[in-house]
Amino acid sequence: MxxxxxxxxxxxxxxxxxxxxxxxxxxxxxxxxxxxxxxxxxxxxxxxxxxxxxxxxxxxxxxxxxxxxxxxxxxxxxxxxxxxxxxxxxxxxxxxxxxxxxxxxxxxxxxxxxxxxxxxxxxxxxxxxxxxxxxxxxxxxxxxxxxxxxxxxNRPQGIGGRSLQIGDQTWPLTDISAISSNQHYLQIDFLDAEPLSIRARISDVLNDLPPEAGVQPHRSWWVAAHACPSLISEGRKRWLVTPYGHKIPVARGRIDEVEKWLNTHGVPESNTTS
Known part of the structure; x- marks a missing residue:
């Protein structure tokens, strides 16, 4: 709430x-x-x-x-x-x-x-x-x-009990689908709520998140594992898409990292071409 x-x-x-x-x-x-x-x-x-x-x-x-x-x-x-x-x-x-x-x-x-x-x-x-x-x-x-x-x-550790804290605000990690950066602000997308904009740096936020919780396909984006991201190709470009409407660009230098993460923690590469 x-x-x-x-x-x-x-x-x-x-x-x-x-x-x-x-x-x-x-x-x-x-x-x-x-x-x-x-x-x-x-x-x-x-x-x-x-x-x-x-x-x-x-x-x-x-x-x-x-x-x-x-x-x-x-x-x-x-x-x-x-x-x-x-x-x-x-x-x-x-x-x-x-x-x-x-x-x-x-x-x-x-x-x-x-x-x-x-x-x-x-x-x-x-x-x-x-x-x-x-x-x-x-x-x-x-x-x-x-x-x-x-x-x-005092919550049990693991992704189900982890939280994201920015300043004096805290959200259960399982409620968040993605985080994106726009200059000095972050947009936090929730699974079942309206997005929220808050002043913070994405680098400070990602330092507190465990690798199994999600992946950073681009310097301005992070997507949660429970958002079920999948990797698609459009020509030479690669994207992470989720059932929640995200289409996140994958930086060229992060493609191997993203593929490895998907094979370990997420949905294996779909190799879909749009």
Whole structure:
């Protein structure tokens, strides 16, 4: 999924990473601190009607409910029948999750106070939306990058567990079909998502990729092994083509290297003439 925070800063996530994020110690600590902050501030005078221990119980349940609703919302979006990876503005699912959580909190406090507290759903929802965006922004900007780095560092090695990292962005290597260079920018082509342009040098990127992950047929191109490239001939020119629409020129000095790589890691030379 291509997700964006409140300031439209892009974060690449996979659905598998979402529950792992909430299970990380950093995320749990952040949620606990957020709950304790709300208890200490007591913006709606909850503590006038219930005890501190009851408030702790309510906010602990609220953290769990928020995490579950948030994950299920992202799961529902990810399961939509689209041809490309969905683009998600994170304040939208978080607003929905906090709305559900707020209704629970208001109802729970009304029950624990034996009716002394009257739920104020509408104004409280608006207040919690603002709080949600503040906490989410702080988490996404300052906590999530380290959490994702730790999760991805613990993946099993091999191509299936390798990632491509450029700056503060990381993508699973198995999601990428090809990389091309255009002056100071790289275009990253994905198997099931729109291409992405990012400022970087291809030489710096290729140094971190294992040989079995793909091949460099030209100084400005790299194509992934799982993109199933095949070698064709058109007159004197050689090209690598993939089922994803790539037609990549093969430099004369790299033909032998590409053929050897295809015979070892990829699709053997087809010798097709167009």
């Amino acid at each position: 291509h997700t964006f925070d409140a300031l439209w800063h892009e974060i690449h996530l996979t659905l598998r990473e979402i529950p792992q994020i909430f299970a990380r110690r950093e995320a749990v600590v952040f949620l606990c601190l957020a709950g304790l902050t709300l208890i200490a501030l007591d913006p709606h005078d909850f503590l006038d009607h219930i005890t501190v221990l009851e408030a702790l119980f309510v906010w602990a349940c609220a953290d769990v409910i928020f995490a579950l609703v948030y994950f299920m919302t992202l799961l529902g979006i990810a399961m939509l029948p689209t041809k490309t990876a969905p683009k998600i503005y994170l304040p939208i699912p978080s607003t929905f999750a906090f709305t559900v959580t707020t209704i629970f909190v208001e109802s729970m406090i009304g029950t624990l106070s034996l009716g002394e507290y009257t739920p104020k759903v509408w104004p409280d929802i608006m207040a919690f939306v603002v709080v949600a965006q503040l906490f989410e922004f702080l988490f996404v900007r300052y906590v999530l990058p380290d959490v994702l780095k730790a999760i991805r560092a």
